[in-house]
Each structure stands twice: as C-alpha cells, then as structure tokens.
Amino acid sequence: MTNTTAPSVPTNPITWRPVAEVTSALLRPGDTLLAIWAHPDDESYLGAGLMAGAARLGVRVVSISVTLGEHGTDDPVSFPPAKLAALREQELRGALGALGARSVAVLGYEDGECHEVPEEVGTEHIGRVVDAVRPDAVLTFDSDGVTGHADHQAVGRWTRGALAERGDVTPLVTTVVGSVWPVDLIDQMHSVSMFYPGYPLPRPAGPFVPVTLSGDVLEQKLSALREHRSQVGPLETALGVGGYRRMAAIEAYRPTNEAATRLLADLTVTSPSEEMATAA
Numbered sequence: 001m002t003n004t005t006a007p008s009v010p011t012n013p014i015t016w017r018p019v020a021e022v023t024s025a026l027l028r029p030g031d032t033l034l035a036i037w038a039h040p041d042d043e044s045y046l047g048a049g050l051m052a053g054a055a056r057l058g059v060r061v062v063s064i065s066v067t068l069g070e071h072g073t074d075d076p077v078s079f080p081p082a083k084l085a086a087l088r089e090q091e092l093r094g095a096l097g098a099l100g101a102r103s104v105a106v107l108g109y110e111d112g113e114c115h116e117v118p119e120e121v122g123t124e125h126i127g128r129v130v131d132a133v134r135p136d137a138v139l140t141f142d143s144d145g146v147t148g149h150a151d152h153q154a155v156g157r158w159t160r161g162a163l164a165e166r167g168d169v170t171p172l173v174t175t176v177v178g179s180v181w182p183v184d185l186i187d188q189m190h191s192v193s194m195f196y197p198g199y200p201l202p203r204p205a206g207p208f209v210p211v212t213l214s215g216d217v218l219e220q221k222l223s224a225l226r227e228h229r230s231q232v233g234p235l236e237t238a239l240g241v242g243g244y245r246r247m248a249a250i251e252a253y254r255p256t257n258e259a260a261t262r263l264l265a266d267l268t269v270t271s272p273s274e275e276m277a278t279a280a
C-alpha cells in the first residue's frame, strides 16, 4: 500500500511509504535491530518510527547512545553536566519505553567531543557492541549527521566502519530525514538553531525510502519526544502543534550497504540528482 497524501515536498513528488513496509522488508519477527545514536533524543527525532515499527513487528530493538548529551543546555548553571546527564538518561529510558525498545546502553563519551575520539577507538567500540548484540539490521546517521553535528557524523562513521570491518553483511540503513522535511518546517527549525550552517543537505545522493508515520506509531513517536522534556520545548514552540506533528510524521532512510540495498530495492526512490545524472 502506498500513501500519496503525505507531506508537501518542494521538488518532485515522491512516493511516501508507511513504516510497516520498511520494517517488514528489512526484518522478521524475532530479529534484532541495533540503533546507534550520539545523544538522547536523536533516536526520537530521527529514527523513532522505524524503531517503534520494528518493535511492533516483534523485533528486539536495542538502542545505543554514545553520549548522554550532558552539555545540551542553555543554562549550565542550573543544569551542570552531571545533573543533566542523569536527567537525560532518565528521559532516554522513558522515550525508548514509549517506542517499545527492549534494551538501551550508553557508551559514556563526552557530549560534543566524539569527533576528537580517534577513529579506530570509536570504530572498535561500536564493533564490540555489534559483536555483543548480533543485529540483523543496524540504523544510524548518514555521513551528514542530519543536522551537521560533528558527534552525529562521528557516530555514523564509526558504525559504518565497524560494519565494513565485519564484511558489511549486516544491512545498514541511515537516516536522511533532513533532506525530506518540508522547507517551511526547516525554516522554523533554523530559528531554534537545530542545524549547523549549510545543513540540512539537499536530497541524498542515491536511492532512499521516504517514510510517513500515522496512527499508533506516530503517537508513540510523539510520546517518545515528549519524554525528552529538557530538550524539545523550543522546537515544539517554533513549529507549533501542527508543524511539530508534520515534522514527526516524516522519516527517510537510505540503504547504505549492499545488504540493505537488496532488501529495500522495491521501496526506494532515486534522488533527482541521480535521475539527472542517469539522463545525461
């Protein structure tokens, strides 16, 4: 089933897929999905629908946060790092509970410093997580990190590196949602400095799956976002209730290795840049 009524997008019309089509193409009941993020709340903004959809399918969802986001405040006097870390870990657990994720781990890196970690150290650490969890699919950031955050980009690189070292046999999908959010929402997101200068990037190069969420999965995502009380207020205010819901209803995933490309081949659309390149 194809949903063609979903969010307006500035360029070519694209075919939006219900998340259940993605999860059932990628995973089977009893499988394990490993989601690897940089900060508490990344999972809820960027991958919540896929994680909740997988859990609904009977998949074990394991979520990793590499840091606790302990510097994520404009008020470090009231929320010094140790206090904010404890609060954000609690929020993360609440959010993952809302998504039906059964397991969460925090790797203990310093918020904002992931790009300073030697590449091989981060990659080796993620590799150990992969070996312990033995996932059937992995979800993380694409190379842009959606927002341009260096922590996001580092965690994405470590994950891609760890899977590549293991032969790239585990399907890897990355979130490219920043490329499909409608421009009016992105303008409002800029007003709360959600993106680094130059981000989000235009449509991803190569095939990706644009996803729309509705019904219970969308409600689960909104519940998960609400758990991150220390973080989500300014964006919710900037977007308004309707805009916030439209933002939450959109996700997008790129199959990042051959294993994922094979599984998602029937669901992907090709970005305009590649269509133009093919036509040239």
Ligand SMILES: [Zn+2]
Binding pocket: 038, 039, 042, 149, 152
């Ligand atoms: Zn983040």
